[in-house]
Amino acid sequence: MEVSCAFPTALDSPDHIALAERLGYARAWVYDTPQQSPDVWMTLALAAERTERIGLGPGVLVPSLRHPMVNAAATATLAELAPGRVAVAFGTGFTGRRAMGYRAITWSYMDSYIRTFRALLRGEAVEWEGARMQMLHPDGHAPARPVDVPVLVSALGPKGHEVTRRVGDGLFVTLQLPEFMREYAWVPYLVWGTVLDDDETVDSEHARLSGGPGWALAYHGAYEFGGPAAVRELPGGAAWMEAVERTPEDTRHLAVHEGHCVELNEADQAAWKAGGHTMLRDVTVSGTRDEVRRRLDDFAEQGVTEIVFQPCGPDTRAELERFLEAANS
Structure with a gap:
């Protein structure tokens, strides 16, 4: 792959x-x-x-x-x-x-x-x-x-x-x-996602900055394809909806997609703090080097021929290096 x-x-x-x-x-x-x-x-x-x-x-x-x-x-x-x-x-x-x-x-x-x-x-x-x-x-x-x-x-x-x-x-x-x-x-x-250190928790600052923008897509996608009810079923979803609904309905899509794939917007931040971070491993390719390597092997077995990783956070070089090291381990 x-x-x-x-x-x-x-x-x-x-x-x-x-x-x-x-x-x-x-x-x-x-x-x-x-x-x-x-x-x-x-x-x-x-x-x-x-x-x-x-x-x-x-x-x-x-x-x-x-x-x-x-x-x-x-x-x-x-x-x-x-x-x-x-x-x-x-x-x-x-x-x-x-x-x-x-x-x-x-x-x-x-x-x-x-x-x-x-x-x-x-x-x-x-x-x-x-x-x-x-x-x-x-x-x-x-x-x-x-x-x-x-x-x-x-x-x-x-x-x-x-x-x-x-x-x-x-x-x-x-x-x-x-x-x-x-x-x-x-x-x-x-x-x-992001490659975590062996003893790193999913609510670390590194996890939030580097894994958070991809994690937030779970809320953006749930809202666009399933509506508010689908969002509220997610951990921290009620907090996410509360923040989004403070924006008038005719411009609500702006609040939903602000910072998309780059940083956490106001609603994303609220959901993360309300416990949404607990599903970081579930909705992104985040984990230790060995965990990420096993996920990539699973993708290959299912038919993926090219994994495409988007780095996030303040240190693009470090994220690219960490992921490539995990992929080639």
Whole structure:
């Protein structure tokens, strides 16, 4: 199983990707979350200039945020800057849309978008929104078509599975492991967490800062997919809801997703202090080095081919080093 990393796109992400390459990570994925991040394509272009080996890609793009021509042109540009190193993953927009108050896109839209995107990279004329178009880049403006870049799709349910089978080269997995992932030869699994010292408790300051942002996704996801009742069933869930509900309903999604994958927001802090930290090991890949190693072995047995670790907290180098040491132990 390959060991890769991911970053919630930030101004220092190109430097962190260069560091990940020096440490030995196979690939670096960065998030397409414009409501809290700099542009994903600018970030990847800078990373391409600072690296030579590590794979690069957006993980995941949200189709509705850009016209397919825009993403095709950006993909072609990155493929020229980092030949043989680029892959692109698409998702329906857990944070990239919900943090702006929208619901996820439909799978029929995803299917149509990816087909159009791939056809453009092949150099074909396509129809989108009632108009015919084609990549017309002359020499020196983009690599010659076709541009061959692997495409992965983030899917958990049967509709997403069918779309991925039709238009994808692999399955990009987050939050949970679907039963059908064994049908794919390439399955990156995005995880959060931290490697704890042997005598370290799950309520330590290090655990909160480095494991907490991934742990908080349990509340964000429960709220988005199950509503307040689902959140209240979690340890500390009542405290989390109490904090969120202090925000007016029309802007509540802002309170839910603030700090997403980066730091604990007000509601997350309340839940952590109210006992939510007790489920850190259950909802993230957190534990001692040996415990993390056993979790990775379990993932591989279930069909994961690439573990993708997102470091959190103030010391990115230390988190990347600790995780890689555990993965290779």
